[in-house]
Structure formats: C-alpha cells, structure tokens
Amino acid sequence: AQSVSQHNHHVILSEAASLELGCNYSYGGTVNLFWYVQYPGQHLQLLLKYFSGDPLVKGIKGFEAEFIKSKFSFNLRKPSVQWSDTAEYFCAVNLLSGGYNKLIFGAGTRLAVHP
Amino acid sequence: GAGVSQSPSNKVTEKGKDVELRCDPISGHTALYWYRQSLGQGLEFLIYFQGNSAPDKSGLPSDRFSAERTGGSVSTLTIQRTQQEDSAVYLCASSLGMGGSYNEQFFGPGTRLTVL
Numbered sequence: 001a002q003s004v005s006q007h008n009h010h011v012i013l014s015e016a017a018s019l020e021l022g023c024n025y026s027y028g029g030t031v032n033l034f035w036y037v038q039y040p041g042q043h044l045q046l047l048l049k050y051f052s053g054d055p056l057v058k059g060i061k062g063f064e065a066e067f068i069k070s071k072f073s074f075n076l077r078k079p080s081v082q083w084s085d086t087a088e089y090f091c092a093v094n095l096l097s098g099g100y101n102k103l104i105f106g107a108g109t110r111l112a113v114h115p
Numbered sequence: 116g117a118g119v120s121q122s123p124s125n126k127v128t129e130k131g132k133d134v135e136l137r138c139d140p141i142s143g144h145t146a147l148y149w150y151r152q153s154l155g156q157g158l159e160f161l162i163y164f165q166g167n168s169a170p171d172k173s174g175l176p177s178d179r180f181s182a183e184r185t186g187g188s189v190s191t192l193t194i195q196r197t198q199q200e201d202s203a204v205y206l207c208a209s210s211l212g213m214g215g216s217y218n219e220q221f222f223g224p225g226t227r228l229t230v231l
Binding site: 036106 | 146148150157158159160163165170171174206208213216218219220221222223224225
C-alpha cells in the first residue's frame with residue numbers, strides 16, 4: 001500500500017537554527033507533493049506544493065522543499081526558524097492514477113522552537 | 116464564504132447516538148474530501164466526491180459511516196450508532212477538481228467529535 005514516512009516525530013530547535021524535515025513516500029507513479037502546517041489551535045494550511053517542473057519549490061514564510069524523484073523524497077527546509085514556526089508539519093502525497101484523488105499523509109512532525 | 120466551513124465546530128454525543136457533520140466547500144470547487152484526524156491514526160482519508168458522486172469511498176471505516184453531497188456543494192457525513200473510537204477531528208477539504216493545480220486541497224477548521 002502507498003505510504004508516507006516522516007522520520008522525525010518531534011523536533012526541538014532554538015531560534016535561528018536551520019530546519020530540515022524528512023519525508024519519503026512509497027509509490028512509483030506520478031504524484032503531487034505537499035507540505036501542510038497546523039499551528040496550535042488552527043486548521044491545516046498549505047505551506048508549499050509540487051506538481052511538476054523545477055524540483056526545488058518555494059513556499060510561504062521562507063520554507064522550501066526539494067523533490068528528489070530517485071529517492072522518493074520531498075524534504076522540507078528553512079534556513080533560520082522563528083518561534084512562530086512552532087507547529088505540526090505534515091507531508092502529503094496525492095496519487096494521480098487509478099482514479100485516486102486523495103491525500104495520503106505522513107504521521108506529522110511536531111516542531112518546537114525556543115527563543 | 117472565502118474558505119471551507121464546517122459545522123458544528125464541536126460535538127459531544129453519547130455512545131450509540133447518530134451524528135451529522137456538515138461541510139460547505141469553497142464556491143466553485145467541484146471536488147470535496149473528508150478526512151479524520153485522531154491521536155492514534157493521524158490524518159486518514161475517508162471519502163472523495165466529484166460533483167455529487169463518490170468515486171472513492173475506500174477510507175470509510177465501517178458501514179456506520181456514510182456521506183452524501185447535494186447540488187455539487189454541501190456535504191454531510193453521518194455516523195450511526197457512534198462508538199468511542201469514532202472520537203476524532205473530522206476535516207473537510209475542497210479543490211477545484213482533478214489534474215495539476217486543480218488538485219490543491221483547501222481544508223476547513225474541522226469538527227471535533229467526542230463520543231462519551
């Protein structure tokens with residue numbers, strides 16, 4: 001079955017530290033890739049997305065992610081985190097064959113940024 | 116409205132009762148999705164609508180769960196004879212449709228269901 005793995009369940013960083021959250025998926029066909037963020041008490045918001053083209057995508061709030069097809073990965077990065085980045089981050093894959101049109105989510109990574 | 120709306124925001128019910136959860140998608144979005152977010156299971160897909168039909172119901176956990184969509188807009192998720200394991204946040208999302216950027220899903224705030 002198709003799955004999405006996020007390697008870090010909890011990450012604690014100090015402000016200005018660099019962030020990289022890993023995401024791998026298991027599906028050999030065409031995919032769309034997403035990172036969503038859920039701030040405390042808020043609903044899921046889209047951080048960035050990959051549909052096609054340049055594998056390095058830029059999102060909101062200084063986040064970026066790189067799609068590496070050979071590694072089935074879509075890791076999220078930010079060079080310098082802020083306290084306001086404290087949230088839960090979800091990687092998601094949308095399968096694009098066989099009539100599928102649903103997001104398969106990773107388990108999420110809770111990020112805590114200390115001032 | 117500007118975004119996906121869901122009602123109620125919170126629902127507390129007793130085991131064995133039926134509940135209905137409502138979703139209003141973004142105007143013009145033909146695709147609508149239900150997901151469930153729970154502590155033990157993370158975010159799980161439940162059902163997907165394209166217009167009023169549901170080509171993918173594969174995520175519904177049991178026959179106690181059903182959903183319908185009318186007029187290509189509002190959707191209702193119904194859970195019959197609720198059980199404690201149904202306690203979760205039920206999320207609705209909508210997208211313009213299928214293909215390319217049409218796949219981008221916009222999420223509502225969710226309905227937090229607690230079954231006592």
